[in-house]
Every structure is written in structure tokens, then in C-alpha cells.
Amino acid sequence: MSNQGFENILNIDAQTPSLESYKFSWFDWFCLWYPPGWLILFNRHWQHYHADPDGWNWWEYLLFLLPGGFYLAMLSRWLRLGFRAPRKEIGEFEPKYQQAFRDEILAPIVKYYFQGELQQIENLPATEPLIVAMNHAGMSFPWDFITLAYLLSQEKGWTVQPLAGLSLFEHPWVIWWLPPGWSRVLGGVRAKLNDFEGAIQQRKIVLYAPEGLRGPQKGWHRRYQLEKFDVSFMQLSDRYQVPIVPVICIGNESLHPWTRNLKKLQSLFKLPFLPLSPLMLLLLLFPSMGVWAMKTRLRYFIQPVEQNIIDGENKERAIVYQQAQTLREKMQMHINQLRGTV
Structure with missing residues (x-):
């Protein structure tokens, strides 16, 4: 400009x-x-x-x-607009715009505000595709996801597409906040099994939260306590022979601290979560702060690829479920260790 x-x-x-x-x-x-x-x-x-x-x-x-x-x-x-809401448009993913947004808007936010850092980058594989599985938290705009996608693209030149909650695509409030089709144009994949599988079939790098919305919903009192993992990412990893790279984020629980989720109001307004915290008064006065988060230092610790998951066999759901929870326990152990050392 x-x-x-x-x-x-x-x-x-x-x-x-x-x-x-x-x-x-x-x-x-x-x-x-x-x-x-x-x-x-x-x-x-x-x-x-x-x-x-x-x-x-x-x-x-x-x-x-x-x-x-x-x-x-x-x-x-x-x-x-003549007494109507903004037009809804279904855009397609634009890698060039994702790069422009990353370089021109995300770069100063990640560098100066969230101070994003990748650790243990030697664990990143050289080949694609991948499922990057991360502990997602913060009860805020998904800055932990966005920052990791930015850092991976800077480090490896990858095009990373996050699996995003449906509210970022469909909620009536979003069409007022964000441009039409914004989440999809920037590479977001709807958190539906068919969309997730379609992205894996296309051999993409997908950023995924195994806890689903249970991660950010758990609130401040259970910070860094991993919730039950879903099994879809294990099933798709096995079916399409796509490695899983676990990533542990330290700092994301402080994106919106001291929160409790108001489940009844969340359900009433069909939101992924509705946090109660000292910040709520500011959010009521400034609704545009819905895309903002508290300043924190986001550090990402890349774990070794989960090779044992990829064996080409069609497993029963009970076996896959056990594998998912075993990975959760392993990540929880690493989180506990990292919190005591960083």
C-alpha cells in the first residue's frame, strides 16, 4: 500500500x-x-x-x-449491503496467496509476538506426505496451528494445510469477521473424515490435532493434560502409508489463560468453545479481538516419526484405538519432561 x-x-x-x-x-x-x-x-x-x-x-x-x-x-x-449479510463464497486453496499471507502478515506476528521456535528439527523427515500431529490448546484463534504451519514452511519449504474446525468455515459470525472463503483459500481442510481422507489421498502435508476440540475445550485447570485421541489419523496413516510426525507445543496453553469453557452457552451459540476469563470484558467491548491472543512464546518440539504405525495392515478399530492412546501417553510423558526443563 x-x-x-x-x-x-x-x-x-x-x-x-x-x-x-x-x-x-x-x-x-x-x-x-x-x-x-x-x-x-x-x-x-x-x-x-x-x-x-x-x-x-x-x-x-x-x-x-x-x-x-x-x-x-x-x-x-x-x-x-442493503440489509443483508456478506455473500458466502466457496473459494479454492490458493498456494500463492497462502505464501503472501505467510510472508507479509504472519511473519511479523510469529517473529515479534509469538516468538515461534522449532526444536529438534533433525526429526523432520525429508519426504512428503505427512500427518503432523500436535497438542492443540489455548481456547482462542488457532495461533498454535498457524504458527507451526508457518515455521514448517519456512524451514522445509512445505505447503502445510491445517485440519480446521467447521466453525472457521460455516459459522454465521465468521462471514462477518473474515473474508469470504478465507479459511479454505489459505489451505484449511474441513475437519470432516471425507475431507481429511481426500487431503491424505492427494499426498498433502496435513496439520492435525488428535484431541480434536477436546484439547482447547478442557480449559486452564487442565492445561497440558492431553485428552483422548481420535483414531481417524491412525487409520488413514495405515491405509495410505503416510507417516505421523508428533509435535509438542509448549506455550499454547497461555494463548488465552485462566479460562473455563461455558459449555451450555457454547452449545447454544454453536461455537467450538466459549471461554470465561478476565479477558471476556475486553472481548465484549472489542469483538474484533476474536482473532487475537495473549503474547506468549510458542516452542515446538519435533518428535521422531512414528514408524511402527505404518505396517500396511488393516487393523481392527480396537487395535488402532490402543495405538492412538499409546501415542497420547508417549506425548504426555514428553510434555511433562519438557515443562520441567523449559
């Missing part, structure tokens, strides 16, 4: 996608520093590369920055 005057910095012409790389203006750096502005960064970057006539405008972005202003911005956008 050019720096020719205040209006040029804030106003975005969404009619013609730009082919030039996105450059941070002072306003973008301010948004990076000011938590309610992270959602602005996501949308401004999207509008730089995609025509989005239904997207937010500069006046609504300014309202994001004020206490309670997001609600006025949402009303303004609803009126501007």
Missing part, C-alpha cells in the same frame, strides 16, 4: 485485485500493536489481493478501534 495521505492509507479500492506485494503502512503497524486491529490486518491484506465489494471499508475499520465500535461497524456494513 502507498503512503500518499491518510485517506489513501485507510481506503481500499476493492474493485481490482492488486498484483504488487503488500507493504505495511504506519496504520498496519499500529494495527499490529493494537489488538483489536489484527482483524483489520487480515481483511486489508485480503482486499489488497482480491476484489471484495462486500468487505469492510475504511470508516468501519476506524470503528473497530473504539470500545463497542465493532457493533456500529457491523450495523454500518449491514445497511451498506
Whole structure:
């Protein structure tokens, strides 16, 4: 973006996608520093590369920055669109846009805010495809997943596609927060068995949370205590001869600390989780902070490939289940050891 005057910095012409790389203006750096502005960064970057006539405008972005202003911005956008919600679009994965978003938006967040680090990288295999299985936590926007995908792409040049909860694709609130098809365009794979299997069949590198939503849902009082593992990743690993690389993340439990999940309200609003914490007052005043998280240091410890899982046999579900829980116990032991040393 050019720096020719205040209006040029804030106003975005969404009619013609730009082919030039996105450059941070002072306003973008301010948004990076000011938590309610992270959602602005996501949308401004999207509008730089995609025509989005239904997207937010500069006046609504300014309202994001004020206490309670997001609600006025949402009303303004609803009126501007003729009393309707933004159009839903089903986009396809765009590797080039994923790379642009990674290099231009994620890089400063991962480097300066989450201080992401890969440890024990000698355990990363040289070949693809892979299922990268990680302890997912934090009860927040999936920054532990996003940061690991970024670090793996920087280290190995891989295109990593996270298996993402359905709410990031389908929830009514998401179409107001994020651009149309944003999660899918950036490489997200819907957390449905058919979609997961399709990604494995296409020999992709899939980032996966074996605990499912039970991981982030467990809350602060059970931090770093792994929940029961699902078995689908073991079954697909065996069926398609795809190695599993376990990764342990230390620091992700602090993305939204001191939380308890309000299960009844979570179910009522059809959300993956609804955290109760001291941060909730800020989130009510600044709903755009839904993509923000507390500053923490995310460290990822790559474990050796689980070779014993890949033996080409069709196993009974009970045997696969036992293998999944054995892997969970092994990862839990490593988590306990790492927490005592880092």
C-alpha cells in the first residue's frame, strides 16, 4: 500500500485485485500493536489481493478501534449491503496467496509476538506426505496451528494445510469477521473424515490435532493434560502409508489463560468453545479481538516419526484405538519432561 495521505492509507479500492506485494503502512503497524486491529490486518491484506465489494471499508475499520465500535461497524456494513449479510463464497486453496499471507502478515506476528521456535528439527523427515500431529490448546484463534504451519514452511519449504474446525468455515459470525472463503483459500481442510481422507489421498502435508476440540475445550485447570485421541489419523496413516510426525507445543496453553469453557452457552451459540476469563470484558467491548491472543512464546518440539504405525495392515478399530492412546501417553510423558526443563 502507498503512503500518499491518510485517506489513501485507510481506503481500499476493492474493485481490482492488486498484483504488487503488500507493504505495511504506519496504520498496519499500529494495527499490529493494537489488538483489536489484527482483524483489520487480515481483511486489508485480503482486499489488497482480491476484489471484495462486500468487505469492510475504511470508516468501519476506524470503528473497530473504539470500545463497542465493532457493533456500529457491523450495523454500518449491514445497511451498506442493503440489509443483508456478506455473500458466502466457496473459494479454492490458493498456494500463492497462502505464501503472501505467510510472508507479509504472519511473519511479523510469529517473529515479534509469538516468538515461534522449532526444536529438534533433525526429526523432520525429508519426504512428503505427512500427518503432523500436535497438542492443540489455548481456547482462542488457532495461533498454535498457524504458527507451526508457518515455521514448517519456512524451514522445509512445505505447503502445510491445517485440519480446521467447521466453525472457521460455516459459522454465521465468521462471514462477518473474515473474508469470504478465507479459511479454505489459505489451505484449511474441513475437519470432516471425507475431507481429511481426500487431503491424505492427494499426498498433502496435513496439520492435525488428535484431541480434536477436546484439547482447547478442557480449559486452564487442565492445561497440558492431553485428552483422548481420535483414531481417524491412525487409520488413514495405515491405509495410505503416510507417516505421523508428533509435535509438542509448549506455550499454547497461555494463548488465552485462566479460562473455563461455558459449555451450555457454547452449545447454544454453536461455537467450538466459549471461554470465561478476565479477558471476556475486553472481548465484549472489542469483538474484533476474536482473532487475537495473549503474547506468549510458542516452542515446538519435533518428535521422531512414528514408524511402527505404518505396517500396511488393516487393523481392527480396537487395535488402532490402543495405538492412538499409546501415542497420547508417549506425548504426555514428553510434555511433562519438557515443562520441567523449559
